[in-house]
Amino acid sequence: MLEFQKVTRRFGANTAVDSIDISVPTGQMVGIIGASGAGKSTLLRMINRLIDTSDGCILYEGVNVSVLKGQLLRNWQRDCAMIFQQFNLVPRLDVITNVMLGRLNHRSTVASLLNMFSDEERAMAIAALERLGIERAAMQRAGTLSGGQQQRVAIARALMQQPKVILADEPIASLDPRNAQIVMQSLADINKRDGITVITNLHTLDTARAYCERIIGMQAGKVVFDGGPNDLTEAAARRIYGAEGLEDAFSEAVTSTSFAASRPAKSAAFVAAGLEPATAERPAMKKAAKA
Ligand SMILES: Nc1ncnc2c1ncn2[C@@H]1O[C@H](COP(=O)(O)OP(=O)(O)O)[C@@H](O)[C@H]1O
Numbered sequence: 001m002l003e004f005q006k007v008t009r010r011f012g013a014n015t016a017v018d019s020i021d022i023s024v025p026t027g028q029m030v031g032i033i034g035a036s037g038a039g040k041s042t043l044l045r046m047i048n049r050l051i052d053t054s055d056g057c058i059l060y061e062g063v064n065v066s067v068l069k070g071q072l073l074r075n076w077q078r079d080c081a082m083i084f085q086q087f088n089l090v091p092r093l094d095v096i097t098n099v100m101l102g103r104l105n106h107r108s109t110v111a112s113l114l115n116m117f118s119d120e121e122r123a124m125a126i127a128a129l130e131r132l133g134i135e136r137a138a139m140q141r142a143g144t145l146s147g148g149q150q151q152r153v154a155i156a157r158a159l160m161q162q163p164k165v166i167l168a169d170e171p172i173a174s175l176d177p178r179n180a181q182i183v184m185q186s187l188a189d190i191n192k193r194d195g196i197t198v199i200t201n202l203h204t205l206d207t208a209r210a211y212c213e214r215i216i217g218m219q220a221g222k223v224v225f226d227g228g229p230n231d232l233t234e235a236a237a238r239r240i241y242g243a244e245g246l247e248d249a250f251s252e253a254v255t256s257t258s259f260a261a262s263r264p265a266k267s268a269a270f271v272a273a274g275l276e277p278a279t280a281e282r283p284a285m286k287k288a289a290k291a
Pocket residue numbers: 011014015016034035036037038039040041042043
């Protein structure tokens with residue numbers, strides 16, 4: 001169980017995450033949705049302590065992970081694998097080395113510095129790549145792979161950590177639909193077969209509905225929706241994205257990363273709702289911006 005107790009994060013005068021209280025049972029697959037700037041990334045990053053909490057705490061199996069230091073903090077960060085929108089691989093290193101880097105927190109510093117990996121770790125990396133269906137790219141430089149392949153490598157690297165929790169921050173926002181599907185299926189498979197808790201920020205509602213048993217909607221740092229895929233009706237989605245009354249302009253395909261709260265707006269309808277189309281060049285975006 002991962003418990004959030006009044007978790008708050010402020011950046012100066014701006015409250016990015018505002019007193020959130022939720023509990024995530026072990027083995028759940030949770031999708032977090034909400035407009036750009038709602039606080040999704042900040043919430044995710046507080047779990048593995050890429051960002052510290054300003055107030056409140058996060059407990060894992062009763063342990064307050066918000067105050068861990070030194071080796072205990074490193075152990076917790078090993079237990080929480082993170083997957084990013086931009087993959088975060090080392091482009092000039094080959095795929096298998098990138099995957100083995102997932103073992104860094106399991107090894108001594110000396111072995112890591114000398115970049116020595118055991119045969120066992122190599123076998124483990126190959127098995128992870130096979131599971132993601134990209135073992136044939138093992139010797140290729142990571143930077144030469146397509147985005148979809150790179151994200152699968154990043155998931156293989158996450159598996160090498162043997163994590164208890166996988167945190168994914170918009171893992172498919174940079175991928176085409178086919179690769180997005182492969183990546184989400186991989187995460188869902190890992191969740192089901194390995195029982196690993198998966199918490200993922202998502203930018204489209206259909207993905208959240210299709211893959212997540214629980215969906216949390218955030219707006220201005222608060223949880224404004226918490227339910228199953230069937231509870232996420234269009235009306236509920238409008239409330240999460242603050243797009244009530246925008247019958248024509250609001251499109252289910254245009255959510256989260258397609259909206260940027262602080263950029264200059266192009267559409268009067270979006271301005272009226274405090275939402276503005278971002279510069280992202282998604283076909284759906286263009287269609288909706290014309291509406
Ligand atoms: N490092 C930071 N410094 C200052 N403000 C930040 C920082 N990270 C996030 N914020 C602010 O916190 C709010 C939530 O951001 P974020 O968690 O990135 O939202 P989301 O992932 O939902 O788009 C935004 O107003 C953003 O500008």
